[in-house]
Amino acid sequence: xxxxxxxxxxxVKTFNNFKQSFPIIIGILLLLGLAITAVPKEFYAAxxxxxKFIDPALGALLGxxxxxxxxxxxxxxxxxxxxxxxxLAVTAFILAWVTVGxxxxxxxxxxxxxxxxxxxxxxxxxxxxxIAVLTIVTLSII
Amino acid sequence: xxxxxxxxISGKWIFLAVIAAAYLVAVAVDINLAxxxxxxxxxxxxxxxxxxxxxxxxxxxxxxxxxxQKIIKLVGExxxxxxxxxxxxxxxxxxxxxxxxxxxxxxxxxxxxxxxFMAAFLYNRAVKIPMLPLMVYYFGLKFTVILTFYMILFSxxxxxxxxxxLRLKSx
Numbered sequence: 001x002x003x004x005x006x007x008x009x010x011x012v013k014t015f016n017n018f019k020q021s022f023p024i025i026i027g028i029l030l031l032l033g034l035a036i037t038a039v040p041k042e043f044y045a046a047x048x049x050x051x052k053f054i055d056p057a058l059g060a061l062l063g064x065x066x067x068x069x070x071x072x073x074x075x076x077x078x079x080x081x082x083x084x085x086x087x088l089a090v091t092a093f094i095l096a097w098v099t100v101g102x103x104x105x106x107x108x109x110x111x112x113x114x115x116x117x118x119x120x121x122x123x124x125x126x127x128x129x130x131i132a133v134l135t136i137v138t139l140s141i142i
Numbered sequence: 143x144x145x146x147x148x149x150x151i152s153g154k155w156i157f158l159a160v161i162a163a164a165y166l167v168a169v170a171v172d173i174n175l176a177x178x179x180x181x182x183x184x185x186x187x188x189x190x191x192x193x194x195x196x197x198x199x200x201x202x203x204x205x206x207x208x209x210x211q212k213i214i215k216l217v218g219e220x221x222x223x224x225x226x227x228x229x230x231x232x233x234x235x236x237x238x239x240x241x242x243x244x245x246x247x248x249x250x251x252x253x254x255x256x257x258x259f260m261a262a263f264l265y266n267r268a269v270k271i272p273m274l275p276l277m278v279y280y281f282g283l284k285f286t287v288i289l290t291f292y293m294i295l296f297s298x299x300x301x302x303x304x305x306x307x308l309r310l311k312s313x
Binding site (some may be wrong): 006007009010011013014016018020021023024025027028029030031032033034036043066070071074075077078087091097098099101104106107108110111112113114116118119120123124127131132134135137138142 | 152154155157158161162164165168175177179180181182183185186187191198201202203205206240241242244245247248249251257260261264265267268269270273274277279280281284286288289292293296299300303304307308
């Protein structure tokens, strides 16, 4: 009897928490749908300048504002490499794609706190560039 | 007056209303674009249904078996190395898009989860084991191993930095 009551309480609590999150999840998915459809893929590669210092930052910036399945970032990254974009910039791009989320930022702010969301995304953005540099340096040594 | 109305409406509904307005603009500008965007939304929604079910099940189990005291012990202020391990392993092993885990983290935060552990968990959502073969295909094995190693290592550094910066700001 006590067990049933505990299960019912846990279910009601979970359901209520989920109900609260639902508009936010639907909002993110709608926003992703619009972002994925509105921006043609050819537009992305045109952003890079060929400058080895500016391109990693541009890669991280592009990865931060875009979102979607990581596989898409690998495919795009592969295309960028073919078009002559540096591996450093592509690494920053794929890292920021999965660790920074400008599209999700409003939702992250609402659910985990505005300060947490801003600080976490800012730190992740800088780390995308730092890890990209470290990865390329390590690759050149090993 | 409008401020009072806005205060009563929760942020999540304002967020949804702004996106709905963007869709209305899209309909006005290019109806085919709006239709494609809606189809993309349906496609994305279908894909996340299994993850939604997993998140619901985990939240239910956490609510059933873990009270605030247990959460604090596992991932609270004094959790230490064990807390980092749980955050890193959880982030790597649990599947689905990053935003699907906000409800669970929000719940755990209310019960006492540390900001650093939340940040490390979210950072490790980047380490997707099922996607690693695809990364190897596109960028090579050496690149994948090095990048994955740095991502896991930096997830902890990310957590520490986020926590320190948040504490610095609140002082």
